[in-house]
Amino acid sequence: MxxxxxxxxxxxxxxxxxxxxxxxxxxxxxxxxxxxxxxxxxxxxxxxxxxxxxxxxxxxxxxxxxxxxxxxxxxFSRPTPGELARFRFRRDGRIRALPPLALLRMVAHRRLTAPADEPFGEWAGRRFGPEATRAAAGVVGVITYTADPGRLSAAFVWERLLRAAAPGWPAVRYxxxxxxxxxxxxxxxxxxxxxxxxxxxxxxxxxxxxxxxxxxxxxxxxxxxxxxxxxPSGRAALIDLGLRTDRRDPFLVSDLDEGGFVERYSAPDPSLAPPGHALVQLELPARPDEAVPAATARAEALADLALPGWRDRVTWRRDAFANGRTGAVDGPxxxxxxxxxxxxxxxxxxxxxxxxxxxxxxxxxxxxxxxxxxxxxxxxxxxxxxxxxxxxx
Missing domain, CATH: 3.50.50.60 (FAD/NAD(P)-binding domain)
Known part of the structure; x- marks a missing residue:
């Protein structure tokens, strides 16, 4: 035909x-x-x-x-004010309520254009300094499944950083x-x-x-x-957890140290878990040539910081590893x-x-x-x- x-x-x-x-x-x-x-x-x-x-x-x-x-x-759902109030950041090995001021100053430059032919780490480091650049790499590590976004094209990383950190109500939908x-x-x-x-x-x-x-x-x-x-694509350790609910659990932890995150997906959509339980998903980009068990152990260490007593509350778990199936990443x-x-x-x-x-x-x-x-x-x-x-x- x-x-x-x-x-x-x-x-x-x-x-x-x-x-x-x-x-x-x-x-x-x-x-x-x-x-x-x-x-x-x-x-x-x-x-x-x-x-x-x-x-x-x-x-x-x-x-x-x-x-x-x-x-x-x-x-679909969008994050509620209550969920956003439980948004946390891992930086310098601790869970904190706010990102570094250097990162906030960085993403305020929304009219700035980044070059495609220079690594993000070099371009951002020169313009904004090491603290902001490290934190930005942590934000974009989640989006790119890449442990070192600083080596990628500055234009590629900058576009994603500005999308993730857009002013106003978050554009994320579940x-x-x-x-x-x-x-x-x-x-x-x-x-x-x-x-x-x-x-x-x-x-x-x-x-x-x-x-x-x-x-x-x-x-x-x-x-x-x-x-x-x-x-090129990314690689990352993924962990899904079914947990008995604990009111201390955050909604989301953005890992500015290592580019991972912890998110309680059942908060915006309770149908994803049984009553009294939560569905939590973790992602942590794997380092170059890092073995799967080592990347998974680092993801568990992030959970140790973000989710009080999670190991004693697990009722369901699934581990996975994404390798070369996380979408394109653009180099310099x-x-x-x-x-x-x-x-x-x-x-x-x-x-x-x-x-x-x-x-x-x-x-x-x-x-x-x-x-x-x-x-x-x-x-x-x-x-x-x-x-x-x-x-x-």
Whole structure:
């Protein structure tokens, strides 16, 4: 069929592409190798509903607006005043109520542009001094899953720092029921638009005809036979904890010493844990060549500081290690435009969180998917292009 397209991969990127293509009148068939959709956006079944990694959405980004217009993220919560009052910082080995003043002065320079061709540590150290630079690296370590953000492009780190430290009410949003609930809504919406979604179907050879590859770069290299599909990513220890509730527990601890964080996800969404219990997720970036047990032990040490008596309150635990699956990080002299291109030629597009699209965290996957859908519509069907003018882009 002239207006048909195949999508390989049923994560957030693939489902976004399926919706965007179907809205443009294309006949969509999506293949997902696993029996469950979602990719890295899956969540555990109850009674503790933990995302496969530490997921949030930022409402100040265009991708959130796109999802919300289609009611794919509703219901969601935002941090309450009470939760924000229990926001803490780890710095100099202690849990404190406030970040260093040097960091606050640094992020006040919101009109300042950082260079892409210089490491953040050198640029920020020269302008703001070592204390602010170390604290900023701690904030961005969480977002990049990187133990040393100072070695990354100054422009890349600065953009993320300003997003995370934007003035006013925090833009973070928590999807009720975990990200699997959002994935289910996305799949249902795509099917209502006519998309065919098949799970448990692994694709080992590139399908004939127009195709959108919505996989990680490792799988894309094999499928497309292109060894150039590589880009740096982060690595981090992840711990999910089900705990008996303690009123002393903070809502969130931002680790300015080592770039990690502790967050009580069940505070904005109590459905993630049984009554009287809390779901807590921890992330700590691993150092270069650091073994998994060592990184996990450092994450536990952060929990020792942040969560009084947590070891005696554990009712459920899951450990994981994210390696090369945490989205792209841009080194000095590179920007998102230098990552693997979305358009691979001959009716093949590549999407995901490590390709040439702007945004932070999952925003890259959504932006690349929508870009590929637009390009596919232009290539496949003039009528699809006309239809695209009637739907939100």
């Amino acid at each position: 002239r207006n048909s397209i195949t999508i390989v991969g049923g994560g957030v990127a693939g489902l976004t592409a399926a919706i965007a293509c179907a809205e443009r009148g294309l006949a969509v068939t999506l293949h997902e190798a696993h029996r469950r959709l979602g990719g890295r956006a899956r969540s555990t079944p109850g009674p503790y509903v933990a995302n496969d990694g530490t997921h949030v959405l930022y409402s100040d980004g265009e991708p959130f607006r796109w999802l919300a217009e289609r009611r794919l993220v509703q219901p 999807v009720h029921g975990g990200w699997s609930a959002m994935v289910e809504r996305m799949a249902a919406h795509a099917r209502r638009l006519g998309a065919v979604i098949a799970t448990g179907e692994r694709v080992d050879a590139l399908p004939d005809g127009p195709v959108i590859v919505a996989t990680g770069l490792d799988s894309a290299r094999a499928l497309l036979g292109d060894e150039s599909l590589r880009w 002299g590179t920007t998102w435009r230098d990552r693997p291109a979305i358009d691979r030629g001959e009716g093949v597009w590549l999407i995901g969180d490590s390709v040439a699209a702007p945004g932070m965290l999952a925003e890259v996957a959504l932006n690349s998917a929508r870009s590929a859908a637009r390009a596919a519509a232009v290539k496949l069907s003039p009528s699809a292009v006309r239809k695209a003018s009637t739907v939100s882009d």
